[in-house]
Amino acid sequence: MRQGTQTKWPAVVPIAMPLLVMLLFLSGKAAGQEEVASAARRYKAYEESTGYYEQFEVLPGRRQAVRRIPGVGQEPFAYSPTAALVRSRTHLADSHQSLKFYENLRCEYCHPDQARDLHTVRANLTCRQCHGGEPIASMDHYYSLMNPIRRHAYVCAKCHEGASASFASYVIHAPAAGSRLARQTFPVLYYAYWFMLALLVGTLAFFIPHSFLVGLRELLPPRTKEET
Amino acid sequence: MEPKRIRRFSPLDRMFHLALMLTFILQSATGFGRLFITTPWGQGLCRVFGGYDNALVVHQWVGVVMIWGFLAHIGFLLARIQWKRLPESVFGGDSLVPNAQDLKRFGQQVRWFLGKGGPPRHDRWTYWEKFDYWAVFWGMPLLAVTGLMLMHPIASSRYVEGWVLNVAALLHRAEAILAVTYIFVVHFFIGHLRPTSFPMNEAMFSGTVTLKHAVEEKPEWVARLEGEGRLHDAAAAPPASWYRTLYFIFGYLVLCTGIYLLASAIAYSRHIQLH
Structure with missing residues (x-):
C-alpha cells in the first residue's frame, strides 16, 4: 500500500459516525425504562x-x-x-x-x-x-x-x-413575569424578565438612533471648515 | 495596477450567512405563528406549516439544524485562528473580536454625528458589524439551551428543578423577540436602507466589494492590505449577472418577509392572551 497518498481514517470514525447520525433519529428511552436506568x-x-x-x-x-x-x-x-x-x-x-x-x-x-x-x-x-x-x-x-x-x-x-x-x-x-407578585413569589422569573427587557430596550435605544444618524450623516455630510 | 474588486467574505462565510438567513426566517415564522395562535394572523402563519402542532415540529427540527450549524461554525472559528501568531490573529484587523480601536472609532463616530470631523477610518469590520456578529453568537447558545430544555422537559427536569422551565420559556421568548427586532430593524436598515447600502449591500452575497467602495467605507482595511502587500491577492471577479438577479430577489424576499413578520407581530401583540 502506498504511504502518504491516501488519508486513512482512524477505526473509530466509521463506527462513531453512524452512531452520531442514529442519535439524531432514535427516540429516547421510554419513561418507565428510565426509572432505574x-x-x-x-x-x-x-x-x-x-x-x-x-x-x-x-x-x-x-x-x-x-x-x-x-x-x-x-x-x-x-x-x-x-x-x-x-x-x-x-x-x-x-x-x-x-x-x-x-x-x-x-x-x-x-x-x-x-x-x-x-x-x-x-x-x-x-x-x-x-x-x-x-x-x-x-x-x-x-x-x-x-x-x-x-x-x-x-x-x-x-x-x-x-x-x-x-x-x-x-x-x-x-404570575405575570414583570409584576410585583412575581417579585414576591417567583423572583428568578421577575429578574429574568426585567433583565431581558432592559437588554431589548437598551440595545434598541442605542442602535436605532445610531443607525438613523449614520443614514442622516451619509445624506448630509458635515460642512467642512471652508464652508462655515 | 490596483484591482477593481476585492474579496470580503469567503464562500464558507456566505454559506453560513445564507443558512442562518433561511433558518432564522423559518424560526421567526413558526415561533410567531405559535406565539400568536390566538389571533387570525398567527393562525394563518401556522397554517402555512401545517397547523399549531406541525409548526412546532418544524421549529424543533430547524432548531436542531441551527445547533449543528452553530457547532460547525465554532469548529470553523477554531480552525481559522492562526495559533502561531495568536494575539495578532485574535485582536488584529481581520478578527471580529472587539478591541481598543473600536472604542476610539466610536468616539470619532459620535464627533462625526455632531458635525465635528470626518467619519472614522474603519478597518475590515466596523464596531456595529462586530456587534451584529456577537449578538447572534451569544443569542444562539441561549436559544439552543432553553429550546432543548423545552423540547425535552421531562429529561431536563431530572437535572434542574422543574420551575427552571418557566424561566427557560421566558428567556427563549424574550431572546427571540430581541433577535427578531434587532435583525429586522437595525440589521436590515444598515444592510439595505442606509444611503451607502441602498438598495442592497451585496458583499455578503457576491462575497466581494468594489475597491472604490472599500476605500470610502473601510479605508484602514485597504491601507492595511496595501501595506502588507496583500491587495493583489484579494482581487476578485464581479458577480455574474444571473447570480446578482437571484440574490437581489432572494434578499428582498427575506427583507419583506422579515418586516411583514415584525410589523404584524407589533400590530397583534395586544391580543396574545398569555401573561
Missing part, C-alpha cells in the same frame, strides 16, 4: 417519582419556586374583619369551604389570572381536568392530589408520561 441516580429518581425510599416514606424536596403567599402573615397586625388575610386556605380539605354562593361561581370569576397560562389558553384544558371535582382540596392538604408529594404522579403524569416531582415543580399558574 442510571445506577448513579437510581434512588433519587425512584424517590422523586414514588415518594418512597425502600419502605419508608420520604419528604418531597423543597423545590417550589414560589417562596411564600404574598399578603398572608406579612403585616404585624394581619387581622381584618373578613379574616381574609389570616385564613390561609392552603391546608384545608375543601379550599372553598364556606365561601358564599360558591356553587354559582365560575373559577375564572375569582381566579382570572389563573386562566391565562399555557395549559388553559393553548392546550384548552379546563380547571377540573387537573384540579378535579368538588371538593377541591388545598394544595398542601395531606390527601390532596395537588400535594407536591403526589402531584406529579396523580396530575401531571396523566398527560406527561414519566413526570417526576421535579418536573411537577413547573409553575403552571406563573
Whole structure:
C-alpha cells in the first residue's frame, strides 16, 4: 500500500459516525425504562417519582419556586374583619369551604389570572381536568392530589408520561413575569424578565438612533471648515 | 495596477450567512405563528406549516439544524485562528473580536454625528458589524439551551428543578423577540436602507466589494492590505449577472418577509392572551 497518498481514517470514525447520525433519529428511552436506568441516580429518581425510599416514606424536596403567599402573615397586625388575610386556605380539605354562593361561581370569576397560562389558553384544558371535582382540596392538604408529594404522579403524569416531582415543580399558574407578585413569589422569573427587557430596550435605544444618524450623516455630510 | 474588486467574505462565510438567513426566517415564522395562535394572523402563519402542532415540529427540527450549524461554525472559528501568531490573529484587523480601536472609532463616530470631523477610518469590520456578529453568537447558545430544555422537559427536569422551565420559556421568548427586532430593524436598515447600502449591500452575497467602495467605507482595511502587500491577492471577479438577479430577489424576499413578520407581530401583540 502506498504511504502518504491516501488519508486513512482512524477505526473509530466509521463506527462513531453512524452512531452520531442514529442519535439524531432514535427516540429516547421510554419513561418507565428510565426509572432505574442510571445506577448513579437510581434512588433519587425512584424517590422523586414514588415518594418512597425502600419502605419508608420520604419528604418531597423543597423545590417550589414560589417562596411564600404574598399578603398572608406579612403585616404585624394581619387581622381584618373578613379574616381574609389570616385564613390561609392552603391546608384545608375543601379550599372553598364556606365561601358564599360558591356553587354559582365560575373559577375564572375569582381566579382570572389563573386562566391565562399555557395549559388553559393553548392546550384548552379546563380547571377540573387537573384540579378535579368538588371538593377541591388545598394544595398542601395531606390527601390532596395537588400535594407536591403526589402531584406529579396523580396530575401531571396523566398527560406527561414519566413526570417526576421535579418536573411537577413547573409553575403552571406563573404570575405575570414583570409584576410585583412575581417579585414576591417567583423572583428568578421577575429578574429574568426585567433583565431581558432592559437588554431589548437598551440595545434598541442605542442602535436605532445610531443607525438613523449614520443614514442622516451619509445624506448630509458635515460642512467642512471652508464652508462655515 | 490596483484591482477593481476585492474579496470580503469567503464562500464558507456566505454559506453560513445564507443558512442562518433561511433558518432564522423559518424560526421567526413558526415561533410567531405559535406565539400568536390566538389571533387570525398567527393562525394563518401556522397554517402555512401545517397547523399549531406541525409548526412546532418544524421549529424543533430547524432548531436542531441551527445547533449543528452553530457547532460547525465554532469548529470553523477554531480552525481559522492562526495559533502561531495568536494575539495578532485574535485582536488584529481581520478578527471580529472587539478591541481598543473600536472604542476610539466610536468616539470619532459620535464627533462625526455632531458635525465635528470626518467619519472614522474603519478597518475590515466596523464596531456595529462586530456587534451584529456577537449578538447572534451569544443569542444562539441561549436559544439552543432553553429550546432543548423545552423540547425535552421531562429529561431536563431530572437535572434542574422543574420551575427552571418557566424561566427557560421566558428567556427563549424574550431572546427571540430581541433577535427578531434587532435583525429586522437595525440589521436590515444598515444592510439595505442606509444611503451607502441602498438598495442592497451585496458583499455578503457576491462575497466581494468594489475597491472604490472599500476605500470610502473601510479605508484602514485597504491601507492595511496595501501595506502588507496583500491587495493583489484579494482581487476578485464581479458577480455574474444571473447570480446578482437571484440574490437581489432572494434578499428582498427575506427583507419583506422579515418586516411583514415584525410589523404584524407589533400590530397583534395586544391580543396574545398569555401573561
